[in-house]
Amino acid sequence: MDISSSVAGDTQRVFELESRDAIRQYLDTYFDKSDIADCVFLHRATTIAEWSQGKLEKTLLKAICASALRLAPTYHTKSSPAHNWIKQAQHELVNHMGDMSVPKLQALMLVIKFLFSMRFTGDVWVLLSIASRVAFTKRLNYERPAIDPVKQECLRRLMWSIYVVDKVFSGGIEDLTVCPTQRMHIRLPSSHHNFQLGSRSKAPFLRSKNENDTDLNVLAYLMRLYDIRDRVLSCRCDLHRFLIPGIREAVSPEALGQTPREYIDYCQQQCLQTAMKYIDMWSKVRQMETSSRVGTPTFAVVTYQFVKMVDHLAALLPLHGESSLPVIKQKFMDILLIVSGSRAEVGWIGSCITDIENLIPRLGTRHISPGSPSASPGTLRLQEKLHRRSKHAFAPDDEEEEDPAIRPPESNNSEEIPETSLESAVLENAPGQDIWSFPVQGDEQGLTGSTGDGSLGSFSSLGYPLINYDSINSADMVFGDQELGFPLDPFDLQMNAYTDANAPQY
Template sequence: MNVAVTLSPPNTLHARGHVRSMSDAGFDSPRAASVASVATPQDRRPKKSSSTCATCRHRKVRCNGVRPMCSNCQRLGFPCSYDEADADAWHVALPRRRVKQACLTCHSRKARCSGHLPSCERCSSLGLDCVYRPTKRIKTSSRPQGSMRSPAARSIDSDSHDAHDDSDRAMSDPASTPASYGHDGPSPDESFDSLIRRTFEKFFHHIHHIPVFSFLHRASLMEQYYAGKVDKALLLALVGITSCLTTMGPGIREYGDGCIDEAESLIFADYTIPSTIKVQALVLIIKHRILCNKFPSAFMLFSIASRFAAALRLNHHSPNLCFLAQESRRRLMWSLYCIDAGISGGFAEFSLWRADRINVGLPCNERNFEFDLSKPTEKLVPDPDDPEQPRSEDIGSLALHVRILHIRQKIIEFTKTALIGRNINAVELQSRVLGLHQELEDFAYRMPASFQFSENSMRLRAYSPRICVFVMIHIWWRQCYCDLYRLAMTGFRDALPLQTLESLDQSFLDHCQRQCVEHSVAMADIFKCMEKLHARPIADLDLAICAFQCARTLHYAYRLDAVKFGLVTETVREQSKACLKVIQQCCRGPAAAGVQADLERLINSGLGAVDTSSPVLEAQSSTQGRTAYPQHPVLKNIRVGEEPSVIHTPARLSNGSGTRPDVYSSTSPGMATLSPTMLPDAWMSTPQKAFETNMGSNGEGSSAVLTSTELNNAYEDALKGLSLANGLDHAMGVMDLSTMWAPTSEWMAPEFANGAGV
């Protein structure tokens, strides 16, 4: 024990060890205590002067020890003392440098919060909604009742100390913070700002390459967001569409569905003031409705988006804007055109945008748009005196996508006209078919070499986000041939009536049937190539519908005459499975799941069964004598109410059985419910998105004007709506607004009642 004392450092521990050694030797405790009292001051090392002032020690921060005043006290204006004699008893009332809790707005912006109740100084000065996250001791919100709250703000009220209640509320309440979502979703402490940043990353990495979503310019959007100038309706729409097409964590998809509903409500609450941002948000909302099997909602919302676009004159040049703003508007307009081509489904009376009404150039290539490199682009419909030449290599893929959809729109309109024609001229029909065939051949001939399809071109794009639009250009090109030539597929539900086919030349029929089958096989080969290269881009619902039609055509051709078309049982099965696999790997949403389920049923039924009961694409039981007007697929789900005082002429649509049921019946007192369908037909391209939201400051009105910056921005003038005070007369070409908006009896004129106008 004495040895241990000798080796110990000369401090109080040595003294205590010395006392213990004496006690072990038999000394009594009083004497040991006296010895210890003597040994302690002798062994203690002289105390150094403190290098930490009393103020820093009290604040528990690092002190640099500078005398007479340390840098911390000098910077903060605190008293500084190094007197240790008074350190234990010295208590100074130091002002608190940090508040106990910052409000949500200041926390998300990483700004200093004063912590005042009911509203902090920053939120009060900026006119923002100030909300504090409740703690276990504070269960009520500090915000005054009755004020408007953003989803991020209302998410605070949804926090619960019961994890089960929190999770249930997060799944059902779109305004609640999606708590208890696991490591992939936002945690209970994750702010709405953090969710938005994740949404931006997911959207621009996985979704932006889909053609109808390409109107958003990332740098411009991020700049506006960090400046606090992006309207929450657009943010909610982005969360909704991104959560639908990507995996953001458990519960986020349901949360996104609620965000879409909330964004739609915000737009309708301010629908009298159109803006470019609202059209953008409407595009996202419409697309979400389509992906979720809500086609009637998308059908009606698209008309509002189109009216907004017409009022904003998106279909006309805007030379007073910077290039980024012009290009963003052009892309938005062409997105509406592509959506319209799908929603109209070949029925000219349902089309809201014709090519001759769009007076802007086609979209430029992605590099020019991303880096603000201005360049003129060609028109969709060239002037008659313009020579036709192979297109340059720097043409944008979006421009090619618009062109092929333009050709397809003409094809499906022709096929609808041919299906309802009672007295079809065989020579005229053949001439028209060959003319459209030549347009498709010219499209392929003029396509730049870098866009020509081959396995090598697919390999080079396999890991690029641009592979989606590249694949869809070639898928649509093949689908156009199938849409055109399946008129001659005897017995097919989309074929001409039997008596019409009998009047056509047999060699022409054989040519049409072979073309339809060959292009379906080529489309299946594209899907097999994607699987081989592990190319799995997130794609639109269009890809799922085309894949289903490809497999359906091959199955029907096999049953019709497998030997004639050179189809082998095992090959058709492999091609059908390739179609199914591309849907499973690239398509998301309930609508795509429905297509996938139908294709699985078709494959499982075998090649000998007849496809007559698909809930997605219902088949005709007979093609003989079919002269009834084809019914628009979306309208089958729309409930139509009567307005006898407005609708003077009843409209009729075919139900596919040869009769035409009344849609607007003057005798029926209730609602007319049309026969249900699940998806558009093969000739109908997927309606995409056309709804957009405002861009304001934290949910404020869209009339706020962005401050100019040194850099160009795609949102230049995007906030300028069409109110009476800021440019409605200029936008619509009307000089006297009082005469335009004054209620007069001309609204009851027959041309308005019959649906004239846009």
């Protein structure tokens, strides 16, 4: 049986009516198509054996099959039953939260990864917190040398899977983390080969300094990479972008007018230099013509934000040479070819890539002459004085816009920022939803559709986006990796809000 024929089937197919041959095909597809870097925490032989004997937790089986359909080459969101199956698994888990066994915790992590690959929602944020609490309650963050090596490695990998997603979501902000690094008292994941063989792990611990460590595989290095990234983000925040008028994180025109021109120029040049480093590096990667997929889905988010940055600062580019606007446009087109590699695998980046495609031809066309009028203090909406999350940011919808403490009832909600007024400050000084809840049965929102406001990325000065520390209270965060593919770049710097304040959403 070919799984591709199942993918094209009816979205309302009942999971319990699937044949045993179909289920076996789903199991094989899941283990064959899963990325090693995704920290797979299920042992293939053990899982299939338990299923054959009728011992595999039903919710876990359903989550595996839904994940398998998503990984199939012919997967399509509108024709696959995967969405319904994963939602059913989610509801079954949420409705019995007090009875969370290890197999159900494994199913919960599969649900989190599936939902995250489609679109970041408040459910994902809350479910990860629950998964982490359950894991710590079961003391999965400690070694268990007395149990079977296969089961021990499954538990390790389950804990590391929670750790990775947490580091992606929290972006170095201690208040947002639910899986602290200092509480990980387990060995790093062993190699995929040793895991499947059932060998007892000889992998070192996360911050072991022993030079004789023998089982440092790609996945173990990736865990250390996430730890390094988390430490970098905890003490690194790029504030230069605050002086780029028109983006959501820009300071008000009044504050800009009181800032020395020299300092504004310095900050804008720093942002532009970072963008140039990013563009140069990834255009060179494109020239290598590698057939391998590089980067992660959040690569698209970072590219979008750098395109926005260049758009706002295009007046600072030279007229000729490698850094001129025509050359930059061509390099962005080259980078876009790499970015598009993840479009089919991760649903939420499609709209981000479309925005990049629409923006590149229009780069630099927004800028006007230095003599244009500047914004007056009364033209700025109150909420735009706040540091808002950018388009495509990993952050659940918050209630800030409806909060009277932030938007007093008497404020004029219809006031907009004149785009031309804000743009002109690049060349001259300006004068002085609902509380998160689990979806009810039949609710399709959050599983399909464009991202709208949902996905942040991150890479260092050579790469991905960052976190808006001023938005901690609204749970803004960084770096999204929908799938947890192995990132080419080692760090993720916080550069998250290169989006127009008055938001014509291109």
